[in-house]
Amino acid sequence: MTGSAVADLLLAVDGVTVDFDGFKALDNFSLTLQRGETRVVIGPNGAGKSTLCDTIIGRVRATDGRILFRGEDIGRLPEQQIVARGICRKFQAPGVLPNLSVADNLALAARRDRRWWKSFGFGIPVGERAMVEETLDLIGLADRRAVMAGLLAHGEKQWLEIGMVVATGAELLLLDEPTAGMGPAETSRTADLIRDLGADRAVLVIDHDMSFVDQLAASVTVMHQGRFLKQGSVAEVRADPEVAAVYLGHAA
């Protein structure tokens, strides 16, 4: 049991500090994630949740500490290579490409060879079509494939971007506020989608919406001021006085 758990360890954030000119957005923060695990990171504004995602994908570089992906230190790799290793992120504001169709958005994500000199062909290569179709079905946008992504409804954009992240073939998905701006019905569909995704990948979700976190039924990590505060099930975290204090602003 322990042996297989170690073998399936995908991500280890190990004592990472990110220092923005004296302000510590992450302060000696650690976290591990196994394949098949979905983890929700919550915390008040400015707790360092987005910085955590930024640091894992290489948008922000850690001042101290290591980030291991399948045992390899990825802390100094260029962004594109981190993606190539199998990590992809959905941004907080939907980052779809507005002037490309839904299918083309996914096709760019599904592309295996992303070097520029391999880009002079036309259309979606045969080998990548299946991935695009599969993802279209997964996110429920198959009948919107030809629509320009910029014209999608807000919720659809969120799903499309989740689809793009999936289509890259990533094993670790970082989803930054996937339900921002969604109504209850859309939120619950998103929760279903993410539960499906988590089965054979690892998913790290950042969100505020506690009802959504309930639906995910995942374990929760609470952050505060760049530091680890608590970890446990939704119920445990909810009952924790320290967490309540942080959210109500009584923290020391």
Place this chain on the structure above:
Amino acid sequence: MDSLLFLTQLFNGVSVASLYLLAALGLALSFGLMRVINMAHGEMLMLGGYLAYLTLIVVPGPLAILIAIPVAFAGAALMGGVVQTALISRLAQRPLDTLLATWGVSLILQQAARDIFGAIGVEVRAPDWLGGGMAVGGVNLPSTRLFIIAVTIAVLAGIALLLKRSRIGLLVRAVNQDRMMAGAVGIDVRRVDLMVFCLGSGIAGLAGVVLALLGPVTPNVGQSYIIPAFLVVVMGGLGSLVGTTVAALILGLFSALAQIFVDVSMAQVLLLLFVILFLQARPQGVIAIRSRALDA
């Protein structure tokens, strides 16, 4: 190396840097705030120069130049306000289109100056108290250039004070840091934009007055200073007065010292190369305020 020549060029470098800084300050302030560059900013210098010329016709006497300074400031600030209100504020979120539209303004203003004042240019005679110079250790320091440096220091101190101490400065800093948030807490962001734009244009107009002391005011006098001023903005980094000042000093000194070894045109090429090389080391500029906003 000839140390006298070196010292002379060092002094010239500081005075050139002062002009670059006066020309670039307004650009940098509004670029930090709105992420747009006004390509007609050079024409604010020109306008300041012509206003100095007109003031000296109307007001005789040795101190007329000191009256010309507020006149030029007000005139250019007004013109800047018009450009901002009528054009730039309508092109929000389209920084490249703003470049093009304001270039159109620049062409029109230059041609208007040509039609009104003629293509040759007008002379603004420096008053006698600025006629002489000072000799320090064998290096001759002309009074006009000392005057320019003094004006620049005064302007810089004034702006620093304004930004640090006044209520307007507080608003500017708030909008600078987070535009959306500032708007959300009830700051009239557009008014702050307009005030900063007028201030920046006014400084350029003021720079036009001191420029007029160095040579004739021509319709394209702004063009010769505006491109180095653009480079100062590129090199200075976002939203920092210190960064802009340091960048202006570096570029002014570089340009003057390069001219010890090469001619003016080659110095211009080297200046550009220097900026590109500098960006290899510090793409964010001399000083940049860290922003966590997703930029694309």
Place this chain on the structure above:
Amino acid sequence: MPDAAIAIPPRATERRLPGARLRRFVPWALLALAIAAPFLLSAYNLNLLARFMAMAILALGLVLIWGHGGILSLGQGVFFGLGGYAIAMHMKLADLPAGELPDFMVWSGRESLPFWWQPFASPAFTLAAILIVPALVAALFAWAVFHRRVGGTYFALITQALALAFATLLTSRQDVTGGFNGLTDFYSVFGFGLSRPAVAKGLYWVTLAILCLAFIGLRLLLASRFGMLLRAVRDGENRARFLGYSPTPFKVVAFAIAGLLAGVAGALFTLHAGVVAPALVGVVPSIEMVVWVAIGGRYSLAGAILGALAVNLARDGISSAMPELWLYLIGALFILVVTLLPNGLAGFARARFGGEGRA
């Protein structure tokens, strides 16, 4: 000239015809007219048209980088100039008896040909230089700026500084560049006398063929995954980066292609105009190149060609008669097109009649 009148047909005719049939018909009619132009136009007007077509080749490159890449270059004149000076240097040398120096060098008191002039005596070297030097300079310049993630307004300002530096350098090196007057008085190119009417017609057709080739090539490029990625990088550089693409090469390659087209355009223009000078490649002409495309439509290849032809035609008509008016006009055009018609005439036409427009 008849071409411009046909380029933008009267609206009433457009409306009567079904959009799809019209769209198929108009480009071919224009092409047929363009091919037949040497038999329809006077030598003077044909020469003007040829110059404008050369400029249209440069405009196509701007559609690639500005419209689809979001990269505003205010320094395309530099690459235009590199191509122009390359062919001009060759023609200066080709017309010389062995061992003599070009006239302006003699007047400036030079005794020998600079080493970097010498290879331009060879036609093959010159052709290679026209194709390689502007593209290479563009690629190196763009790479140096983009790989440090400097872009947008910063890039535009740096390109303008480049145009200024280039023009100043050309002007100040009188003895090797011809200075302010540039290089002029050419008699032959690759053995063909430039004064012969048949040669003028031939050069016109060469220009037309290159324009068509560039048009087709860019159409394909923009439709390819490269074009898709270029637009992806334009609209969401970070999204593209975090899908695993490195944005820099796409921007650099696009900029190099635009530089190549500008270089070819400069060489062809110099052939037709018989002169290349700093005043044709500096800051002001560089930004005027952008206005052709702004008016034609930054996303549309066809729009850029029509914009280049129309603006230059207007400039030729107005600026010789009333130069002051032209500057007011072009300034006003900049302001109006950018604020009211950001997709240019092509965007306007598309909104009205359908067809090629925004990407």
